[in-house]
Amino acid sequence: MAATSKKASSTKKTPVKKKAATKPVPKTAAKAPAKTKAPAKSKPAPAPAGPVSALALLPDRQAKARAVIKALRAEFPDTQCSLEHGDGWQLLVATILSAQCTDARVNQVTPGLFKRFPKPAEFARAPIEEIEEAIRSTGFYHNKAKSLQGAAKALIENYGGKLPEDIDELVKVPGCGRKTANVVLGEVYGKPAGVVVDTHVGRISRKLGLTDQDDPVKVERQLNECVPQADWRDFGHLVIDHGRKTCVARGPKCDDCGLFRWCVARA
Numbered sequence: 498m499a500a501t502s503k504k505a506s507s508t509k510k511t512p513v514k515k516k517a518a519t520k521p522v523p524k525t526a527a528k529a530p531a532k533t534k535a536p537a538k539s540k541p542a543p544a545p546a547g548p549v550s551a552l553a554l555l556p557d558r559q560a561k562a563r564a565v566i567k568a569l570r571a572e573f574p575d576t577q578c579s580l581e582h583g584d585g586w587q588l589l590v591a592t593i594l595s596a597q598c599t600d601a602r603v604n605q606v607t608p609g610l611f612k613r614f615p616k617p618a619e620f621a622r623a624p625i626e627e628i629e630e631a632i633r634s635t636g637f638y639h640n641k642a643k644s645l646q647g648a649a650k651a652l653i654e655n656y657g658g659k660l661p662e663d664i665d666e667l668v669k670v671p672g673c674g675r676k677t678a679n680v681v682l683g684e685v686y687g688k689p690a691g692v693v694v695d696t697h698v699g700r701i702s703r704k705l706g707l708t709d710q711d712d713p714v715k716v717e718r719q720l721n722e723c724v725p726q727a728d729w730r731d732f733g734h735l736v737i738d739h740g741r742k743t744c745v746a747r748g749p750k751c752d753d754c755g756l757f758r759w760c761v762a763r764a
Contacts, residue, residue, distance in 0.1 A: 558707055558723035561759055565705060566728050568755050569735035576734040578684050580604065585660045585685040586652075587611055590620075592680050593644050593672040598635045606635055617658055620649035644672025664690040675714060683730035692720040693733030697740035704744070706761040 570576075579600040582588040587607065594603045610631050614620045620628065628642040635641060648670045652658050660681060661667050667678040676693055683689035692698065694713045698720075702708045708719040724732050743750050751757055 561705065562707055562720075562723040562732075563725065565707075565756055565759060566724070566732060566735065569739055570731075572755055573735055573738045576731060576738055578680065578734060579737070580680075581607060582684075583611070585681060586617055588684055589648065589660065589670075589673065589677065589681055590645060592677045593648070594632060594635045594641055596641070597637060602635060606632055617649035617652050620646055621653055641672070647671030648673065660685060662686050662688075675717065679717075679729075679733075683733075687730070689729045691717045692724055692729050694720070695733070695737065696746075697737045698733050700746060701736050701740055701744050704760050704762040705756065706759070 578588070580588060580591040580595060581604045582591050590610070591603050591607050594606065613631060614623055614628070623646070625642055625646060628645055629638045632638045632641055632645075651670050652660065655669075656666070661670075662682070664675070664678045664682060667673055667681065668675060673681070675691070676695055679689040679691055679693045683693065694702075694717045699708070699711070699713060699716045702716060702720060703711075707723055708716045710716045710719060720732070721729070739756065740746070743754050744756070751760075751763070754760070757763070
């Protein structure tokens with residue numbers, strides 16, 4: 498019995514490795530969907546300070562422009578360019594001279610000027626002092642003489658003495674801005690690139706609510722949007738006629754104005 502117990506006690510039992518107990522993964526509670534915040538209602542932008550834009554007072558500028566043109570054509574059926582000229586070069590010269598000067602004065606000066614200097618070639622080679630003396634009464638004659646001689650030389654050297662038909666080229670000629678270029682393109686070639694904008698056109702178009710701009714280029718852009726292209730040439734002439742006869746800058750004759758019903762300046 499003793500031997501048996503000794504043998505039994507000497508037999509080693511290999512311990513069975515127990516697997517590490519894995520901790521139960523706790524069940525995650527289902528997350529409730531996140532509450533989305535309702536988008537904040539945007540507040541309307543505050544109205545700009547100052548007077549209401551003339552364009553805001555007029556829902557349909559195109560309709561108004563057509564009505565204005567119809568009324569002015571009835572009043573001035575024979576409207577035309579008031580600067581006397583025999584060809585495109587003479588018109589360019591007359592338009593350059595008309596800056597800060599009346600057309601009536603220019604028409605008094607140009608006959609003698611063109612008799613003395615008939616073509617660009619004569620302007621190009623004339624002493625600048627002679628051109629200045631011939632145009633002195635139009636004002637700013639030093640700058641105007643430089644522009645006239647510069648324009649003559651540019652046409653001879655770059656365009657064979659002929660006026661370019663493209664406004665981008667025409668405005669490269671000394672003394673020829675967009676207003677002058679549109680006058681020339683409209684009268685000589687019958688295809689202005691836009692409405693001619695002088696002081697009368699800008700002032701009266703603002704009164705009519707056809708533009709709310711002061712810069713001539715921006716005024717032209719807005720008028721081009723509402724004035725039919727077929728009327729671009731005559732629109733300037735018609736408004737200028739109206740400005741000289743009725744809507745005079747220093748004393749508008751509102752009681753006699755055929756456009757008064759469309760005038761936002763009275764609002």
